[in-house]
Amino acid sequence: MRAFITLEGPDGSGKSTQAALLAERLRQLDFPVVLTREPGGTAVGDQLREILLDPDNQLAVMTEVLLMAADRAQHVEEVIKPALENNMIVICDRYVDSSLAYQGFGLLGDPRQVKAINEVAIGGVWPTLTVLLDVQPEVGLRRHVLRSSSRTEDNGLDRIEQRDLSFHQRVREGYHELQKIYQERFALIDTTLLEIETVAEKVWEIVVQRLEIKTR
Ligand code: TYD
Numbered sequence: 581m582r583a584f585i586t587l588e589g590p591d592g593s594g595k596s597t598q599a600a601l602l603a604e605r606l607r608q609l610d611f612p613v614v615l616t617r618e619p620g621g622t623a624v625g626d627q628l629r630e631i632l633l634d635p636d637n638q639l640a641v642m643t644e645v646l647l648m649a650a651d652r653a654q655h656v657e658e659v660i661k662p663a664l665e666n667n668m669i670v671i672c673d674r675y676v677d678s679s680l681a682y683q684g685f686g687l688l689g690d691p692r693q694v695k696a697i698n699e700v701a702i703g704g705v706w707p708t709l710t711v712l713l714d715v716q717p718e719v720g721l722r723r724h725v726l727r728s729s730s731r732t733e734d735n736g737l738d739r740i741e742q743r744d745l746s747f748h749q750r751v752r753e754g755y756h757e758l759q760k761i762y763q764e765r766f767a768l769i770d771t772t773l774l775e776i777e778t779v780a781e782k783v784w785e786i787v788v789q790r791l792e793i794k795t796r
């Protein structure tokens with residue numbers, strides 16, 4: 581089966597954990613799965629990730645938009661497209677909607693320019709299903725600080741996470757707008773009060789239904 585599933589949401593929404601749990605569950609049913617992430621997911625992408633997230637770097641807004649898109653273009657060519665051509669299920673922890681929400685709504689206040697740039701970067705490779713793990717920014721960032729206390733950066737937050745609360749609120753509202761624009765591929769789960777296992781169960785129900793997976 582060929583499918584392209586993306587997990588999206590504000591920082592600390594638990595995407596990475598859920599992406600891993602989903603991949604494991606699909607593999608248990610013998611589906612070939614590629615689990616990957618952005619920024620990163622390729623050797624070049626990991627270098628771009630370093631530049632993008634280093635709190636010591638001062639990036640112009642368009643530099644940030646274009647480096648995210650460059651990372652994505654590399655990732656699509658090197659990882660995502662080949663896997664889909666081999667009829668695999670690709671699970672990607674953040675993709676084009678992260679740029680629309682963070683750089684589009686969060687930085688520029690409008691997603692149109694970011695969308696145009698990203699359309700060039702992805703060459704028509706849009707997700708089949710996008711699971712939006714919603715969380716209030718206050719709750720998400722707190723989870724993040726608690727989880728990453730061992731990191732080297734001050735307070736454990738990267739360059740983008742360190743932005744003020746109003747930025748993160750625009751990102752979250754941006755995701756809600758995207759859900760309205762792309763209704764047919766979006767599914768939202770409010771994770772604010774839920775345990776990891778409960779969220780995983782909800783993600784699984786959505787995936788089974790949307791991909792029409794037979795579980796028995
Ligand atoms: P992520 O890998 O989810 O962070 P972590 O592993 O620390 O949980 O993402 C790193 C940051 O990059 C996050 O704050 C969101 C941001 N980001 C964008 O702003 N635009 C994008 O297009 C992508 C992919 C990520």
